[in-house]
Each structure stands twice: as C-alpha cells, then as structure tokens.
Amino acid sequence: MRFEECVDAFIRYLQANRGLSENTLKAYRGDVEACLALFVRRGVTDLNEITLDDLRSWMAAESRHHARSSMARKTVAVRGFFAWCYGHGLVRTNQAATLMTPSIPDTLPAVLTEVQARQLMDKADSEAVNHGDGVGDNDGDNAGDMDDGGDGGLRGTHAEHLRNAAILELLYATGIRVAELVSLDMNDVDFTNRTVRVTGKGNKQRVVPFGVPAMRALRAWVDDGRPDIAADDSADALFLGARGRRVNQRVAREVVHRMARDAGVPDISPHALRHSAATHMLDGGADLREVQELLGHASLKTTQRYTHVSIEQLKSRYAQAFPRA
Numbered sequence: 109m110r111f112e113e114c115v116d117a118f119i120r121y122l123q124a125n126r127g128l129s130e131n132t133l134k135a136y137r138g139d140v141e142a143c144l145a146l147f148v149r150r151g152v153t154d155l156n157e158i159t160l161d162d163l164r165s166w167m168a169a170e171s172r173h174h175a176r177s178s179m180a181r182k183t184v185a186v187r188g189f190f191a192w193c194y195g196h197g198l199v200r201t202n203q204a205a206t207l208m209t210p211s212i213p214d215t216l217p218a219v220l221t222e223v224q225a226r227q228l229m230d231k232a233d234s235e236a237v238n239h240g241d242g243v244g245d246n247d248g249d250n251a252g253d254m255d256d257g258g259d260g261g262l263r264g265t266h267a268e269h270l271r272n273a274a275i276l277e278l279l280y281a282t283g284i285r286v287a288e289l290v291s292l293d294m295n296d297v298d299f300t301n302r303t304v305r306v307t308g309k310g311n312k313q314r315v316v317p318f319g320v321p322a323m324r325a326l327r328a329w330v331d332d333g334r335p336d337i338a339a340d341d342s343a344d345a346l347f348l349g350a351r352g353r354r355v356n357q358r359v360a361r362e363v364v365h366r367m368a369r370d371a372g373v374p375d376i377s378p379h380a381l382r383h384s385a386a387t388h389m390l391d392g393g394a395d396l397r398e399v400q401e402l403l404g405h406a407s408l409k410t411t412q413r414y415t416h417v418s419i420e421q422l423k424s425r426y427a428q429a430f431p432r433a
Contacts, residue, residue, distance in 0.1 A: 111144045114155070118192050127310040131287070139185035142170075155190075155199050163207050171210070179210045219384040222391070224373040229277060229321065231371035236266075236273040236328065270333030271347060271355075272363045274325040278304070279364070279378055281322035283385035283403050286360050286378040293344040294330070299323060308404035316402055 190204035288306045296305040339352025347355040364378050
C-alpha cells in the first residue's frame with residue numbers, strides 16, 4: 109500500500125471510530141503527511157524502513173520551526189498512525205511506540221479580572237445601544253475584502269454592533285470555544301430556559317446556561333440585527349457576516365480584540381475570555397465538575413488549571429492587602 113493510501117485509510121479509521129472533529133482530522137493528516145514526506149525525500153519507499161531514530165530525527169527537525177504544543181500534537185498523530193499500521197499488519201513492528209511526547213510547560217492561562225470583564229461587556233452593550241440609528245460610520249469601505257463570513261460591508265452598522273455585543277456576552281456567559289460559537293444555529297438557543305446547545309470537540313453535544321445580560325444581547329441581535337443582513341443562504345446560522353452568511357472564526361476573534369482595545373482592558377482572545385469565564389465561575393463558588401461540564405473538557409485535569417489561576421489571584425490580592433504578607 110502506498111503512503112498516501114495508508115494515510116487515507118488511517119484518517120477514515122479515526123473518522124469512523126474516534127469521533128474527531130474535521131479540524132483535528134485535517135491537522136492529523138497534515139502532521140502524518142509532513143512526516144512521511146521527509147522520509148520520501150530521504151529515499152524511503154517502505155514504512156518498515158523507518159526506525160525510531162528516524163522518527164526522532166524528524167522530531168528534531170520539526171521542533172526548530174514549531175512550538176512544543178504543536179510538536180506534542182504532531183507526535184500523537186504520528187504515533188497513532190504507526191500504531192494503526194502495526195495493528196493492520198502494514199509494518200512488522202510499531203516503530204513509534206516509545207516516541208516520547210514533548211513536555212508542555214504548565215503555564216497559567218491569561219484572564220481578565222471581574223472588573224475588567226464587566227468593563228468589556230459594558231462597552232459592547234453601550235455601543236449596541238448608542239448606534240441604534242442604523243447609520244454605519246464605515247459601511248461598505250471594505251466591501252472588496254469580504255469573504256463568505258467576513259465583515260467588509262457590515263463595519264460600523266447598527267446590526268454589527270448588536271451582533272458584536274451578542275458575541276461577547278455569549279462567549280463570556282458560557283465559556284464556549286470560538287469554533288463552537290460560529291457553528292451555532294438559531295434553534296440551538298432556548299430563550300425560555302436561557303440555554304444554548306453546543307457541539308464541541310468530537311461532535312459531543314452539551315447544554316450550557318447563560319444569564320440575563322447575554323439573553324438581552326442575543327434577543328436584540330436576533331430581533332433587530334440579524335434580519336437586516338439575513339440572505340437566502342443564511343440558512344439557520346445564528347451569527348452572520350456582511351453577506352448574510354455564517355460568520356467565520358477570524359471575524360469573531362477580531363471582534364474580541366477590537367472591543368478589548370476600545371474598552372481599555374488588556375488585549376485578549378476569545379479563548380482568554382473562556383479562561384476568564386471559567387476562573388470567575390470558580391471564584392464565585394462553582395464546583396469543579398460543574399465547570400468541567402460547562403466547558404466541555406474531557407479531563408478534569410484540564411479544568412483544574414483554572415483553580416491555579418484563582419489561587420494566584422488570591423495570593424496577589426493577599427500580598428497587596430495583608431500588612432505581613
């Protein structure tokens with residue numbers, strides 16, 4: 109079997125048996141193909157010719173251009189590929205069985221304080237209210253730069269401000285990932301129970317509650333903003349870009365960065381807003397298991413990182429407030 113056929117079969121196996129997302133499958137395919145391409149350039153024509161030392165040399169070459177977190181994923185993908193090949197009789201031994209995953213520094217996630225988060229939400233909400241005349245201050249300036257889910261002709265309009273406020277409020281209220289946000293459909297939102305049905309990694313679904321401020325922002329967008337730009341191909345997408353198509357992740361990230369700048373808070377990403385939501389929930393007394401469920405973490409260990417953030421903030425406040433700190 110040719111290398112390309114092996115990779116195709118491996119990806120089909122993952123898709124059928126592991127329930128991985130399309131993004132993860134795409135990343136794994138790219139990782140394995142890049143690894144095998146290196147050996148092809150070295151004249152390798154048979155998977156059995158590849159040794160553990162060869163794989164370690166591949167890791168050394170790749171690590172010069174990629175972060176440890178990326179190398180960890182690449183290693184997992186390649187190790188999984190050779191394990192699959194061994195299980196299907198395509199190689200005589202599993203050369204990658206002892207290939208070690210690079211250790212990733214246990215850095216604490218960046219978060220906003222509760223005051224900063226409130227300042228950010230207030231800024232988004234005030235812009236949505238203050239731009240209620242429907243007149244855009246930059247409408248159409250970037251029309252030539254629009255892609256399917258882009259924002260070119262929407263910039264500065266009342267609809268944009270309503271949408272941006274809803275995006276920020278929902279991200280912070282629920283702690284969902286930006287990929288989960290942009291994939292939401294209208295029928296995923298339950299205004300009566302104030303919950304949203306989210307499809308996370310591995311196509312696993314969970315129901316996440318949101319508060320009154322997020323409900324108001326969402327209702328304003330759905331009732332007064334979305335109808336202004338909805339098009340025939342909007343389908344059931346909750347958040348739309350300038351052409352009325354589903355908004356993309358790039359636009360959602362730009363919304364968060366731009367609003368953080370306008371609100372005068374530290375520059376953050378949507379994922380940092382997720383970190384902030386988790387930390388503030390724990391600070392408010394939420395149970396670790398509850399936060400794990402809300403965030404869609406497969407492992408409690410991932411959620412436990414946020415307890416470290418809370419402890420660090422507590423130590424910082426203690427050092428400032430206690431005379432014998």
